[in-house]
Amino acid sequence: MIKRPLLLLSMFLVFTAGSMTSTVSAAGKGFYDNGQTKWEYLFEEGVISEARWYSEAGELISRETYVAGQADKTEGYRLDGSVEWQVKLLEGGRQEVTRFDLEGQKTELYQTVAGQVDGVYMTFYGTGQAKQMVTYSQGVLNGPATTFFPSGQVEHEFSYSNGEVDG
Known part of the structure; x- marks a missing residue:
């Protein structure tokens, strides 16, 4: 289901690992056909810190946080947030x-x-x-x-x- 985003993420890491700064940045994004963000990966100092998934309407559906690059916690959200x-x-x-x-x-x-x-x-x-x-x-x-x-x-x-x- 998320094999393609992970492949894109891996490719991004290979090509940009040397240029990461100490700020949080969105390193990868996937989009629905309507242009809304479907998923995004956030990095801090070159290490994944968070992954987010959204509905087609743009609401946050779930969020996964990482500690030292390892998955730590995942949360699922209702439409009211x-x-x-x-x-x-x-x-x-x-x-x-x-x-x-x-x-x-x-x-x-x-x-x-x-x-x-x-x-x-x-x-x-x-x-x-x-x-x-x-x-x-x-x-x-x-x-x-x-x-x-x-x-x-x-x-x-x-x-x-x-x-x-x-x-």
Whole structure:
């Protein structure tokens, strides 16, 4: 899907690496047929610092930030500009995924490995209070689970084994 932009980006880096300055600059851009920017890569002192993707109407759809040239965090945006989701890259190939409601409150928090949920998966009430906490192992419900009342008190505690309620 983005092979062509990455090829263009690579070519740009080869030809301009020696002329980069210490300022942030847009090093590569792709465009929709209507002329709107589709994607752009920003560099700081010759190292990629950010990548942005836009809709055909020009709204920012997602943004990826880099630390020392390595992808660090990606965010997806709603049309109103608010953050809808965020993915942080962690060690060992893990990703931390956070989803947000229209008011910016966290609604879900979980980690994935190889595209599958792995570890604790939490959902939240609109107040930010924990609503549910379940445990996954390689995409399958497996381990302790807890539901909470809006007050924060425990509602139920139970366990899953291979995707089924245990006991």
